């Protein structure tokens with residue numbers, strides 16, 4: 465069976481730019497337009513609304529000069545208004561060749577916003593289409609608020625469509641302007657239209673107010689739509705539009721009767737670039753492009769993946785230029801850790817693996833994010849601690865840092881089972897800790913090694929709340945040695961390193 469071709473129209477540069485707080489520069493628009501058409505193979509793009517601003521004019525002109533050279537001008541569209549030719553004039557100057565004429569698809573909008581009768585509106589639309597043709601501009605027509613129109617004034621919608629199909633219009637664009645459709649309505653409304661006008665090209669333009677945009681897109685396809693409007697990362701007015709990434713995946717995986725030509729493997733890189741240009745962060749759980757969506761967190765899932773990829777679905781990350789990851793945290797098991805070790809080219813014996821797993825679970829319990837890059841540090845920290853018996857233990861402490869007061873520490877130390885408590889002030893919290901420790905050592909007539917260097921580093925590639933490693937160099941009896949501590953808190957890491965030093969010296 466021959467597959468039915470569906471056109472994908474990306475409106476990131478028009479509706480996507482209607483995301484509150486987002487504005488593309490002319491250069492950014494050109495870069496995104498080039499990637500959409502050439503890298504992703506999007507059929508058509510909508511790049512601006514006419515008349516908006518001088519910057520928008522520069523953006524459209526830039527894209528159109530490039531498109532002229534490439535022969536792409538009929539794939540590039542500009543939203544235009546029924547305004548007696550002002551939009552046409554603007555587009556002509558910018559070199560744009562396709563107008564998406566914004567007209568009223570509900571009686572409510574027509575009556576209350578334009579305050580016109582259907583006949584007056586149709587007459588002005590016809591003039592606008594004629595004028596566009598005379599200026600070498602072809603026309604698609606938006607029926608704004610069409611979904612409410614189908615619900616509340618269907619006789620108006622069909623009266624309008626009866627008129628429109630007599631006009632030299634290339635495509636009719638059906639927007640769910642307010643995102644009020646549910647899947648069953650989408651199917652019913654579009655089926656009625658495609659049944660009545662089987663030879664006309666209709667696009668569906670979803671909005672995501674109820675998080676139903678992709679579900680509605682699927683119903684629109686089943687109801688015989690010819691084109692779909694999407695945006696990168698689902699950007700757009702209010703809750704946004706149907707996301708390009710999910711739309712492509714759903715069609716490719718669940719609608720075998722339909723053909724689209726989008727290059728899946730470039731979806732992620734384009735999504736990231738749009739994120740960078742807009743500063744509009746992709747939620748970590750956003751399908752296909754979110755940071756977390758190809759990360760297995762549960763130990764059971766990682767184990768299942770080791771046994772025949774049991775927790776894979778058809779959304780393989782490699783399809784989209786991404787990689788599966790195995791998170792490290794309190795829900796990790798050995799399998800998560802092994803998967804990460806494999807990537808680092810490391811191997812641990814089962815006992816050490818257990819110890820490292822335990823440590824990662826402890827860290828996860830403290831809400832710390834552990835990354836693959838942290839692993840070598842954790843391994844060396846954990847295995848290091850096993851190499852001696854802890855005779856001296858930091859039982860508890862209070863660190864006080866208050867404005868106007870010197871930092872102070874109260875320390876409770878256990879030496880061979882006996883508890884000692886002291887407090888002291890210092891130049892910083894760790895200095896106060898060391899002073900309290902020094903007092904205890906003096907009482908016991910023990911010699912405390914001298915601190916000669918203190919270095920802190922964050923494992924490269926770690927996440928922001930990652931571990932911090934404190935490495936302290938000490939001298940004792942003329943010998944120099946280092947200990948290290950690992951924690952998300954720098955002072956705590958230093959105290960861990962100090963406790964190690966106390967025990968190493970005891971040995």
Ligand SMILES: CC(=O)SCCNC(=O)CCNC(=O)[C@H](O)C(C)(C)COP(=O)(O)OP(=O)(O)OC[C@H]1O[C@@H](n2cnc3c(N)ncnc32)[C@H](O)[C@@H]1OP(=O)(O)O
Pocket residue numbers: 479482513515516517543545546547566567568577578608639641701
């Ligand atoms: C489905 C969508 O997302 S539609 C997106 C449409 N795109 C935009 O709105 C782009 C940004 N908009 C703008 O830059 C401006 O609103 C402009 C340039 C279009 C108009 O600006 P202004 O002249 O200052 O008008 P303002 O924004 O206050 O109001 C819109 C006017 O357009 C009219 N209008 C509404 N729909 C249409 C239409 N389809 N065609 C023509 N005019 C329309 C309104 O009735 C109102 O006219 P009025 O002032 O005579 O009552």
